[in-house]
Amino acid sequence: SLGFALADSEYADHVIVVTDHLVEVPCIPWEIQGMNVDVVVEMEKIGDPSKIVSGTTQITKSPTRLLIAEYVADFIEAAGYLGKPFQAGAGGIALASVKFIAERMRAQGLRAPFARGGSTKVLVEMLDEGLIGAILDGQTFDLDGVRSIGAHPRHVPTTPFTSYNYHGKGNWAPYVATAVLGATEVDLEFRANVVTHSDGLLLHGIGGWQNTLFGECSILAFPLYRGRIPIVVEQVTTVCAPGEMIGAVITERGIAVNPRHRNGPAILERLKGSKLPLTTIEELHDIARRLCGAPQPPEIDRDHPVAVVKWVDGTVIDTIHRVRAAD
Template structure:
């Protein structure tokens, strides 16, 4: 093979392969924002970028929100279009100039190639975008929503980010009910958009979805039709080498983790045996939110998830505010404000050491 190494997310079989030391060069894990930064800073130079575009014009303007292979947005290809030496757009839906909207601008594109088919849009609904059916995880999601309310975060004009994991989706659904009950409206939700967030937008529970990755076809439709469903990019959302980014102004972010430890450090990349089996996505990029919450089960396949020290330190404890398990809610001792706000909430607030001792 001619591939020396891979920089990006390494998960599944590829993660196994790299974990076992079989990759010739050094694998570099990069988050969504980290990838943008590396390209922008010149740390990674891209000779040729191939961008699959569901709709494009002959000039190279292209969009992901329409066409037979519509996938939502092309934000992850934006840096490539800006910085690669050669940019090739591949489409199966060529329209007359101008392709509007132009999520990627033809002024950055060298060539447009037309193929019969560039993708299967129904496949963008991956296994991670199903709501969990596990009673434990549904309970954790419910606890998380109740915590967000009890902590005073769920106020008119607030914002939150929930990824496409099953628990995160369930959290959004529980929170939606609490918002309806209280008559509270969000200013914006950052997603991974799904039909659940789209429903919230269409019900008037939020002014905007700031979409970083469209996870189902309802998300694609909404982006195309609803002027409140906005496409974003790692530049707008996650770029820490710029003049600001949206992730830092979120009121609450809900993320997954493979392990956490008693100092609130978290791991999202490896299992306890050190195998890299999960992508990073925008995980670390989200940690500067005003309240970062990890709702996780205390056991997975009989392996305890709260440990003395994480196998791989991905998120430092000072940036993790709350860990929520089916055995209770642990608030980072640094967040005295959250501890105080939820003291009389009736929620099972516990010390993380206590929860760990039980598992």
Template sequence: MTQKMIKNAVGRMVPLFINGEKAIPFQGVGKYKPEQSKYNSKISSNSNFSLDGNKQVKSLKEALLKAGLRDGITISTHHHFRNGDLLANQVFDIAHDLGVKDLIWFPSASFPCHEHLIKYLEDGTILGIEGSMNGPLGRFCSQGKMKRTAVLRSHGGRYQAIQDGEVKIDIAVIGASCADCFGNANGLEGPSASGLLGFALADSQYADKVILVTDNMIPFPCVPWQIQGNFVDYTVEMEQIGIPEKIVSGTTKITKSPDRLYIADLTAKFCDQAGLIKNGFSFQAGAGGTSLAIANYFSQIMKEKSVKARFARGGSNKYLVKMLEDGQVDYILDGQTFDLEGVRSMRENANHVWTSPFTSYNYHGKGNFAGIIDVVILGATEVDLDFNANVVTHSDGYLLHGIGGWQNCLFGKTVILPIPLFRNRIPIIRDKVTTLCGPGELIDVIVTERGIAINPLRKDLIEKLRDSDLPIKTLKELKFEAENICGVPEKIETTSNIIAVIKWVDGTILDSVYQVSE
């Protein structure tokens, strides 16, 4: 059956209907103005629960049955356990054993450990996934094997979709490393400690039924609580919900690659010469090797200039924690916790503050943190000559990454993408990105090992760097250099079958992802 398509505001063809539901094409940054009211879950009353506060049941299977596990419903999980997650796989093992079919899985993200679920996509236990897919699940989807069109959202877009009623969660399964029988929970203590639980906040608030699972049940009250028991229907204690060494990376390290270190050095020098590193500034950088190197260079410049940052936006890690504890930043506003030092700091430091996609990214809230941040460091798989960027597909067209908070961070005051000019001898600057995830008008600077390109819209930055000794070039010049070294990449072969769509932060459709020809 031919899908009805329409060209959106950035010239991408997108479907008018997704999985039978009417879709709204991207209309431009800040142009879509929703008018409907926010959604909330079914009303519960105290008569539904034991007044002694004990919501504990004997097993996850019992909790799922009590919560109404049945064909065709939507089940959500979160990704704070990353590649050490044991819980999501067990949920669908139970559903399969019970013969339940056509489930929609709504994770905040997936990891390679969830390759286990491919067999359930094949046998019909799971009908489809609405959530960022990494690794094997993304490849499975790119091959056109998923029965339902995947919907990819940013972290903030996921919160927006839940609160707006775009996605109705029937059962949310929330894993926590520490909890009480009432359902208060945190991720700070216990063998499966993951730090922040912010990505599960919307699920707890809006799902019809909420199951809280832990491998560390303690007496009431579990404090501090990141998940409030008042939102929880059932609690379960299990032997193990996560593999500790795979939950957080205790070995997060600065890159040793000379090219990546040079990119990081150029990025820090650019920010310094542009006057962005100054008293009271704020910044966000991820936990990748290049981002960690940039934060380290920031720290050195800040020491030399006696500069102190008001806050750093995390993913927290040992390098950011050291800056906090050395007095170089006043606060860490944590989005997710990437290593054991981050977990410790969140437990011990009052100025290490947990946040959620609501506070940080929700585009349909009354403001959020994203637009307050002075310097935002992000990655990309591709960039085109209009500064548009791709983070979900590789240049071969395969869907192998999630959006995460990337789209939401584009609203920072100065957005910088430090990226290599080519990967595996494939240039990453293209005439047109394979998949459009972020409009170029929101991306300010591209830093590569062979030069720095400033978006022509940022005349202020161009003026400040006019007499700089840094290698300032245009994207066209950088693209020409890459193609001289690597050649012009061949065009990707895809079918006309749309296997996924990319949603913008406001819920509109930014781009379509097509099945890869094999």
């Protein structure tokens, strides 16, 4: 899918398309209109398709992360969201959770109206099997997804204009029941960070992460610590979302539902009597502290801002500053 590139093509000052496959007019199907292209560059080979799968778009093989992915599926089932529209973001845990969701839907004879992609082999198999009615694909994560979007009539490309347009009347985000996402940090207020590490250094862009939080329940799934660095912290280094937008945090040490989320109280009521390892965000923070100690905060140069974090409506919710180099 060229969905993200489509948005770029409409707003960039200069658009260059690179291809190794020129065809006669017309190019069918097209996503980017010719009126938005300034230059076409032909090359002998533009890349290696086998390398389309990157580190964040591979299903995890870690036993700990697979346990978290299974907890995600258990939570979705117990909370009453199984068989409803869902989305799994980039990240090994999120992608692995889809496999466990599929197993539970298959066992119960359930069918979801659609799934939001990042499309993967698992989603394609669910579509072919009839477990989901359609894939709304904003980004294709592997070669199975590439083949499917070119052949299956109900595997369709979407763009940020329909997927993540906060101001758009046809915005898909509110129709998604659960979105399984990652984070670099979450704090005691359930505020989340996805754009910097705990050391304050920039990681990558936010993408559509913020927009997925407008579904019925956004789930942040991650190990409690990475490389002895706690993920659940007292206060995030960079705020990428207000705490009330996060529905639940799922780790290998337990599941914390956010009581301040708009659906939090109802979810907690539905989970009464379940066998899920329910806990609180405070308890997860305490466990992380006992295991790893308190993380060393970065030394920030407040006189040198380098970027701002905006919410979906354009409101600036945080500023990222230069990190002072260690001596």
